Amino acid sequence: MKTLFKNLASLSLLIVALLFASCQSEFEELPTVEDQTTITATSSTAELIIQTSANDGSYDNIVDGSSCIAIQFPYTVEVNGLEITIDSVEDLKVIEKIFDQLDDDEDILDIIFPITITLSDFTEVVIANVNQLKEIAEDCVEGGDDDDIECIDFVFPLTFYTFDINKQKTGSVVVENDRQLRRFFHDLGDDDVVSLEFPVKLELYDGSKITVNTHAELANAIRSAKDSCDEDDDNDYNDDDFNKERLDNYLMECPFIVREVKRNNESQTDQYFEYVMNFKENGEVKVYDRQGNILTGTWNTTAGENRVKLTLSFDTLVDFTLEWLVYELEEGKIKLYAGDGDRIIMKKYCDVIANIPDRLRTILKECNWEIAKVFVNGTSVERLLGYDFKFKANNVVTLSKDGIVSEGTWMIQTNDQGVVVMAITMGSEQDLNFEWPLVDLADERLKFGIPGTGYELILERDCETSGTECSEGYIAQLIQNCKWKITDEEGNFFQDLKIDFSNMNIHVHNPNDTVVDEGNWAINGNVLKFNDLSMTLANYIGEWTVIECGDGFFKLKRGEEIIVLTKMC
Structure with a gap:
């Protein structure tokens, strides 16, 4: 990135120089130059170290539109007339939710100035107005200055050894974070020679760690990881970091239910509401309408610059047949957009039964x-x-x-x-x-x-x-179909038992399927009566009122005591 606001950078240089000077007042015994490979401050390895330690400003692109800068918390914005204080990265999601509430409105965000921004080299600059912010942001975007590497990070602390022009040791510096590392290299002259103390650990974007033992291994590790993840540096906050592969997997993971359809500036939601779309791996998509009809078509996705498109084709479903821009992909929802305001909004519904x-x-x-x-x-x-x-x-x-x-x-x-x-x-x-x-x-x-x-x-x-009264016939028929376990309201077992109520008899089985109690039962309306139990369930003799029932459970009450029978078949 270009060095901006050099008056502030010079001040930072002076502070860091004083800091390093104090750190080097006492040196431990250093390795000999023969034991340590060196690099210059302008070498390709040094450049990779600088890029890896750069400050990443892509997380707040929704506000500043630039991955080269980050606005320091806290600050205040006004979003569609609503004033919001931004104290953390989580607060930025509030802005996106407000933007996403309506798809046809014009979203307006105003920053309340002054603000303080941090550049990629950790220089801090106070910004007084929007024009000053735009100038710096545009300089980054147009100049291609966002060269930070985000897919791999150093595990601190790191120790550097310094040498003079005669390759004689002059000291050591310990850096504890990216800011110190970036400033360390900023203060070096073009011909300065330094060396890292190995081994050095690095952490990849997926949380895994690797260890390198030479400058060559370090350079190879950074180059290999450089393009291994999505750095979200396209300044499009609303792409939600998805690519063709992720979209394909997302579409095929579960069926989707249609929630909104708009074509040719007219709402078609009533016609297609709760249609089910099921995307298959072979490129086939099945659409189930609300009458049970099945409409079959095809689908495929293509990746373009910062965009992924979904093409749908049907013989009869003409309102869906189009090349759609996938402009929103969030947990449980997908939004498709085409020209003139055409859109489809679908909700993931893994539990839906398409049949x-x-x-x-x-x-x-x-x-x-x-x-x-x-x-x-x-x-x-x-x-x-x-x-x-x-x-x-x-x-x-x-x-x-x-x-x-x-x-x-x-x-x-x-x-x-x-x-x-x-x-x-x-x-x-x-x-x-x-x-x-x-x-x-x-x-x-x-x-x-x-x-x-x-x-x-x-x-x-x-x-x-829904908690309707259970009829005598329903209770009598259901309770005889399976074995049942008995618990309290919280689901705690009385014992690990299974109760068989078939043929108006009661047979209680333990986990070894041994009968440990026997009796019989009767029913009058919604009242169950248990009789002649003398062993394990003897305390349950008497009348129990069925106060709730369902396909797989009965809730019974006797006085203040409540038990639950749950079907086990």
């Missing part, structure tokens, strides 16, 4: 679902509005409102026409007995029906009332 029947089954069992609309033969069935479905294991479904509970069966299947349907049979509610074709699948709202026939059913997620 629509399985996905629908999963969503239905997560919470209660309230009937928001139901038409049968073109007539609205008003009395069913506000009722809650609870879709349970073993194809059991309950319908409840104001303490009134009815029970039936449910099944997700594909009919002869290849359409995903939800088949419901409710003995007491004949209007719901139907194979309801899926029309729209979303996390919060499900739509079923046959267009033009007057049959329509809309369900809305109702997690607040």
Whole structure:
């Protein structure tokens, strides 16, 4: 980097010279010149040492736009009208989050001056206004002065030996950090001769350490590591340090759910919301719409200057068929951008089940679902509005409102026409007995029906009332299917036991599968009664009220005592 503000640099030189002079007042016995290889202050090895010890200013490019300089903490900025004090690197992420809140707005950042900046040679300069800052930043960018090496670092302290022009030893200097190392070489003359005390340890960007024993080994280690990591020196804070390889791996790691689509200055989000995109290693991408249809296309990525592009191609999905600029890649989200404001925002969803029947089954069992609309033969069935479905294991479904509970069966299947349907049979509610074709699948709202026939059913997620009452039939059927473990509310084992409730009997097995207790049980409504236990579980004889239940657990209460049965199959 060019030496700027030489008046300040000269002052620093004087201070460092005095410091080194005090350090060299007493010398330990030095190795002979024959034992120690030397380098000059202008050698290629010295230049590599200088570049490795340079101050890295790339971390705050979002503020100053230059990797050659760094603004000293604390300082204050105004971002889109909001004043923020920057005390650490973490605070810089707040600025990016504000910038990312809206994709179509113009982001404005103003620095509150004066500020103090640190140059790559650790010179400190007070900046009074934005024009002065721009001048220094542009000088760095245009002049190519950002020559620091960030992928490898020295492990301090280091000891240097100094020699005179006759190769006679003159002293030693110990440096404790990059600043001291950079200033040490700054103060050397072009013909000065120095030597490092070996072995020297260095740390690579991935945390691994290496040891070198000569100047030649040192130079080779720095050259090998120089381009081994992304130094983020392109002054584009919003690229989030990704390349083609990282993008490819990121896309194939999990499916993505579409959250926002804009094409030709018009929002298409309603049409494509919660479509699932699944990127395959063979270049194929499968898109699952909300009706269970599968649209197949191709994808590939290309790397350009500071940018990675994703090309999507479909025969039918024309709004996605485009070469997209990947302008944001953050944990759990990816943003694609093209000209005229076109964009797609997708959220990573590793738990999503792309297969629509399985996905629908999963969503239905997560919470209660309230009937928001139901038409049968073109007539609205008003009395069913506000009722809650609870879709349970073993194809059991309950319908409840104001303490009134009815029970039936449910099944997700594909009919002869290849359409995903939800088949419901409710003995007491004949209007719901139907194979309801899926029309729209979303996390919060499900739509079923046959267009033009007057049959329509809309369900809305109702997690607040998911802890619904468990019916006698549901409890009796589920508890006999598997073995169960017994714990307290925190999950602590009573003992490492498995309980078999099949055929209305109780058989308690230890880890060796030996029966250690026997009894029987009965049920009345949501009350379970355990009888005739005389050994390991004798203290659990009596009536237990089922206060919560799910596909794999029961929570039971007797007085103030609570136990949990968890399915083990």
